[in-house]
Amino acid sequence: MTIHEIRDKYLAFFESKGHSIVASSSLIPTNDPTTLFTGSGMQPMVPFLLGEPHPEGKRITDSQKCFRAQDIEEVGDNRHTTFFEMLGNWSLGDYFKKEQIPWIFEFLTKEIGLDPKNLYITVFRGNHELGIDRDVESVELWKSVYKSVGIDAKDLDFSERDGMQDGRIFYYDETKNWWSRHGLPANMPVGEPGGPDSEMFWDFGKELGLHERSVFKNNPCHVNCDCGRFLEIANNVFMEYIKTEDGFKPLPNKNVDFGGGLSRIAAAAQNDPDLFNLPSFKGVKERVQASSNGTYGESEELTASFRVIMDHLCAATFLIADGVVPSNKDQGYFTRRLIRRAIRFGRRLNMEQGFSSEIASVVIDEFKSAYPSLEESRDQIINELSQEEEKFSKTLQKGEREFEKMFSNSGAITGNDAFILYSTYGFPLELTEEMAKEKGQDVDREVFTKEFEQHQELSRAGSSQKFTGGLADHSEETVRLHTTTHMLHQALKTVLGDHVVQRGSNITPKRLRFDFTHKEKMTDEERGEVEKIINEQIQLGLSVHYEILSLEEAKSRGAIGLFEDKYSELGGEIKVYFIGDEVAGIYFSKEVCGGPHVENTASLGVFKLKKETSVAAGIRRIKAVLE
Numbered sequence: 001m002t003i004h005e006i007r008d009k010y011l012a013f014f015e016s017k018g019h020s021i022v023a024s025s026s027l028i029p030t031n032d033p034t035t036l037f038t039g040s041g042m043q044p045m046v047p048f049l050l051g052e053p054h055p056e057g058k059r060i061t062d063s064q065k066c067f068r069a070q071d072i073e074e075v076g077d078n079r080h081t082t083f084f085e086m087l088g089n090w091s092l093g094d095y096f097k098k099e100q101i102p103w104i105f106e107f108l109t110k111e112i113g114l115d116p117k118n119l120y121i122t123v124f125r126g127n128h129e130l131g132i133d134r135d136v137e138s139v140e141l142w143k144s145v146y147k148s149v150g151i152d153a154k155d156l157d158f159s160e161r162d163g164m165q166d167g168r169i170f171y172y173d174e175t176k177n178w179w180s181r182h183g184l185p186a187n188m189p190v191g192e193p194g195g196p197d198s199e200m201f202w203d204f205g206k207e208l209g210l211h212e213r214s215v216f217k218n219n220p221c222h223v224n225c226d227c228g229r230f231l232e233i234a235n236n237v238f239m240e241y242i243k244t245e246d247g248f249k250p251l252p253n254k255n256v257d258f259g260g261g262l263s264r265i266a267a268a269a270q271n272d273p274d275l276f277n278l279p280s281f282k283g284v285k286e287r288v289q290a291s292s293n294g295t296y297g298e299s300e301e302l303t304a305s306f307r308v309i310m311d312h313l314c315a316a317t318f319l320i321a322d323g324v325v326p327s328n329k330d331q332g333y334f335t336r337r338l339i340r341r342a343i344r345f346g347r348r349l350n351m352e353q354g355f356s357s358e359i360a361s362v363v364i365d366e367f368k369s370a371y372p373s374l375e376e377s378r379d380q381i382i383n384e385l386s387q388e389e390e391k392f393s394k395t396l397q398k399g400e401r402e403f404e405k406m407f408s409n410s411g412a413i414t415g416n417d418a419f420i421l422y423s424t425y426g427f428p429l430e431l432t433e434e435m436a437k438e439k440g441q442d443v444d445r446e447v448f449t450k451e452f453e454q455h456q457e458l459s460r461a462g463s464s465q466k467f468t469g470g471l472a473d474h475s476e477e478t479v480r481l482h483t484t485t486h487m488l489h490q491a492l493k494t495v496l497g498d499h500v501v502q503r504g505s506n507i508t509p510k511r512l513r514f515d516f517t518h519k520e521k522m523t524d525e526e527r528g529e530v531e532k533i534i535n536e537q538i539q540l541g542l543s544v545h546y547e548i549l550s551l552e553e554a555k556s557r558g559a560i561g562l563f564e565d566k567y568s569e570l571g572g573e574i575k576v577y578f579i580g581d582e583v584a585g586i587y588f589s590k591e592v593c594g595g596p597h598v599e600n601t602a603s604l605g606v607f608k609l610k611k612e613t614s615v616a617a618g619i620r621r622i623k624a625v626l627e
């Protein structure tokens, strides 16, 4: 069964259960300047999980395009891809466990035909400190669906310590069976929704696992042990809690957030753990093979190169279709990195020049019926890839010439040489290392790194420049209100206290809307004070600039905003916007954000707080305008 058939069946199945099918959101989050890419199906749904009514109702189903930049370096094994689709069904305060568990079981076993004998389940063990009980309700529901197919499903605790012992349903703690955007309960900020989850794993069979290999062999095999035997294919999140100052409290609505890895389900259906063997990759794989001198499966190294090329060019194709063209900045930097990595790995396979755009064309043909925008952007995608490949090939040629010169002058390649090749010629360290190795030499990485860090300090100092990109709407009004939102965030902290944390933001050209954690209704004095502070600061004509900082640096300089794992996408660095006196180094607001913003507050006009209301327990909402 192809991923396209599975996607269609899934959407039709949940439509038959009263769900509205919605299209995938863009890979670039809209109205969410806190993160660079859409990395899970849940991201575009956050406002609705927090209680905002969804225009399509309380039952939603979709297949969301996702890109995880943090996985770029992981690609090469049989299960990591940076681009994937996540099937989702959502109950926004409607059905809950007793519908979700039988439905998803029916879908996977009847519609897709997965043998229930090879499906295993995990549930939340419970945690007294969090005040959240063991999820016995889910266990009973799973037992009953298994019973309906003649399987006696045994539940068992501590399989990670004692092995699986013929169990079918296993309990794990919050490191495995808890889901929130921030991961563990302890990492969640106040106001964030989350909940226990119940995951489904496919068993590819003992012989496909690597359990006997050293890293795993001293522990018993269990579904979460990562030896390769089991693959998590689906996750039912029971999103029923919100974190508050006094621990977890029930959300006003109990929600279901189901996420199923589309290609993982397809891999289970064909009982082959290698995602790159799926029919959707067949055309791409054949194209790589045709323009190279390697064969998939020939050796581990060649196979890894195939996978990098296949994944990265697929991701780059989708990114460009969503408007993210290769560049040195922001999201575009990742498109560039993907293409350049694919080209580098292509060299290992002696790929013919021009291969990247040809592979993109195969990707477009494969996915265009599900994603018509790919066909609409075909010319642009092909052009961007051709240009990028040409540019990078020149870089590589120049770098190679320079490398040979350096080598013949001194008979060695030092860490400093490697840095010059990198900084002046854009020649990647990894290539320098490979070429040095061919000459029987190692490059001193420490020296390279030291030079690299010094260089970063310098470029940081010069990085305050205008940023464009990020929000869905780039109109002047929206950008002005976006900068105002930062000022509001700071003013609220000043007036109400440091417990104020942003919970959401939505900006149109007409007004800003800002959700934040605070228990009581604001008094008239507090509202007046917030307005006064913001208008005073606006009138000071403060400049706005950003700097790219390490996470530690951003924190130590007092930046506020959402520090999420996603920021590791910039190689551990994040972007912080400063509003204040740049020369004196005194800032009114310092906030983690993707931009864009105005250059000076003088252009903002007069701030007016229109409305202050409650959205959920402990969360307030402000609507405000500039007059």
Ligand code: SER
Residues within 6 Å of the ligand: 040, 041, 042, 088, 179, 235, 236, 237, 257, 258, 259, 260
């Ligand atoms: N939010 C959950 C996940 O990403 C389920 O959709 O795994």
